[in-house]
Amino acid sequence: MQSVDPASAVSSHHAAAPGVSIYGRITRRLLPLLFICYVACYLDRVNIGFAKLQMASDLSFSDTVYGLGAGMFFIGYLAFETPSNMILYRVGARRWLARIMVTWGVISAAMLFVRTPGAFYTTRFLLGVAEAGFFPGVVLYLTQWFPSRRRAGVVAIFMTGIPVSGVLGGPLSGWIMSSMGGTGGLASWQWLFLIEALPSIVLAGVLWKALPERVADVDWLSAAEKGWVQSQLDAEHDAKPDASLRQMFTDARVWLCVLINFCIATGQYGVSFWLPTLIKRLGLHDNFQIGYLSAIPYLAGVIAMLMLSRTGDRLRERRWHVAAPALVGAAGFVLSTFLQHDTTLALAALTIATGGVMATLPLFWCLPTSFLKGASGAAGIGLINSVGALAGFVSPLLTGVLNDFTHDARYGVAMLAAWLVLGAALVLRLPRALVNR
Template identity: 55%
Template sequence: MPSPSPSSAALEKAAYSKVTWRLIPFLFLCYVVAYLDRVNVGFAKLQMLADLKFSETVYGLGAGIFFIGYFLFEVPSNMILHRTGARVWIARIMVTWGVISSAMMFVSTPTTFYVLRFFLGVAEAGFFPGIILYLTYWFPSARRARVVALFMTAIALSGVIGGPLSGWIMQAFAGVHGWAGWQWLFLLEGIPSILVGICVFFYLDDSIAKATWLTDAEKQLLIANISRDEGSRADHSLKQVFSNGRVWLMASIYFCFIMGLYGISFWLPQLIKTAGVKDVLNVGLLTMVPYGLAAVAMVLASRSSDRSGERRFHTAGAGFVGGVGLVLSGLFGGDVTWAMAALSLATMGILTGLPLFWTLPTSMLRGTAAAAGIALINSVGNLAGFVSPFMVGSIKDATGSTTAGLYVLAASLFLGGILVLLATRGQGRVSPLAASASRT
């Protein structure tokens, strides 16, 4: 392709800068409140299990059963979003899960715990793959690693702010109006999802063409880039998507990576406590460290991948780093300093691999097939969110330690990295962005 003229390059840079600043901070906020509601059960566990006399296995099953509901309704939800638009459907998702998340304060038995976690998964199904699909409407594949990473640093930020916030709520509100700290945690962290969900309806635009904040010239340029990008991808029927071996291979890779993610997300507070930190507020403060470092690593690695056009070794390497970190976490789990260093390395590798991974399947599919394919990969991959906490909880009940569970999670990340290398063997680089363009 011929090089763009200086004037068109300037227009393109300005247009993508405008789109990035308009969409990413708001979507980032949506994901922060989503992720807090999904994993705050990890902090509630520090008090809830003793109050309700739950075993580690009950906790692991309840934490993981969220992903059964998530799995069952993921593909239908994304198909509805593709037809109705992100504005209405993402708003519906967020308001519904905010209500159910707040209702978690009324958990009193294992059954109510399981039921509410299941329906929380049903309510949230479609949010993450819906946003990934939505970003493909705005950004071509060459720009996608960085914007997805910026969006997904919300996972890291939710850990940075969610840890101290959760610890403070549980400590400061314990006993207020006769409610336990964990009950206040669910209530207060569920309300923002409802409020932000209402804002989604008024803020998001379903497509480039409907964005009144873009000029006609900017719209034409962005639409042309998306059309050119989609023209390089095959158009698949839904039947072909569900029978496509590469789609299922991508789902398997994502399953391996998600095993590591939810091992960290649901067990990081407990691992820090086990290392010797007993005060719940201090546990919350220390969770900031791994997530803060991971946020930096995610942005730097994705920027490197976009600039070079290299996806394969960036993605696989992140999985290998995460696996090494988990192995070291098991070896040095009794020492706070070494445990924090190992958990930081693990969190950096795990979280960095996720946005890099999503550049692979989104470069394969388009249109309705993209909606179904992304949802299928995400839903199958997120079954690891059920397997991971349940497995670690069962191992801890059986052995009295999480160490063996961490080694299994590490093996999963190593396998994911190997599968990435196999799945992308012979695959060329995407067209790298110019340095100036990658900074938009």
């Protein structure tokens, strides 16, 4: 009787029923924990937007001081992210991601001690240093489990942690800001930093014990299934040309992805750091109401991310799935500047903007991972995310300066739209055959 190779049998089965069983099981085992960790991570990164509602007046911070402090996070992030990703590549995701989470949780809680602009800038810088490497480390980790053709949907599930942090964090932050002030002698913004830092510290221990390092380590896949998954990854890996670190740093495609990420992230952080303030300037003053309403745009972001990533994977199309929502986001921002005297319509426009911006994020990360691999890939992903994350410094700072100089928030919002249009144009310069996989 002719013998049948188990990996071949699994491959044949899954060729007939793509997406069934194996990748579904991997997704259910890995993504919930990584997703929850990213929600905690992103909440600690951007809760400064809610803290500003009271912190700025308590400490006499102008919009420029706030914008610079919010952006200082990304200077630390830029300086340490690529080295952090290289360390993760060497020591493994489980221990390094857990280390990151503990450090950022402690420093985020320490924000409650800020009293001066200098302390504000320093603590935000250290928070960026602490968090550097988490996001690109997870992206790199997922490439060790999922081939490119399945990656957009998986990265989308993970990255919905960004808008979900807004959906959950908005009402939570609004409640803390409206009800905790004076308790234990602390202001409401101090309680905000303390309470929202605790989940990160707890989750670090869960991640340390529960996250498998690689396919070969798990006991919830059979030997044949593990062999088949690894064969899919090896085949894709072998199809990518090898590149040294020097070649990676001189690759025009990598730097084009850096620029695209910068443009998209400018819009993203415009939403993250200024949405509560923009909603407040529509004429609302109750912090809990602001928190509740800020969840609406983020909910639209969750829906848009999941829908577009699914169609992107199904159609194997990446460029327009990034460019089109970026243009929609820009249109939403522009509309909001004309509708600011009507709270309902302005919030609807900001919802469109947020949905468009958020939908670009998971599809973007399918672009560089389609041609990067190995150690150079780890460095490349770190470089793209860290240099692109300079937008997190530039976006809140420029918005704050424009607000202080013009006393009109519309100019800052229009600037965000312009960056998104430029990002959409740059995406279409990537060769279709390179990224549509």
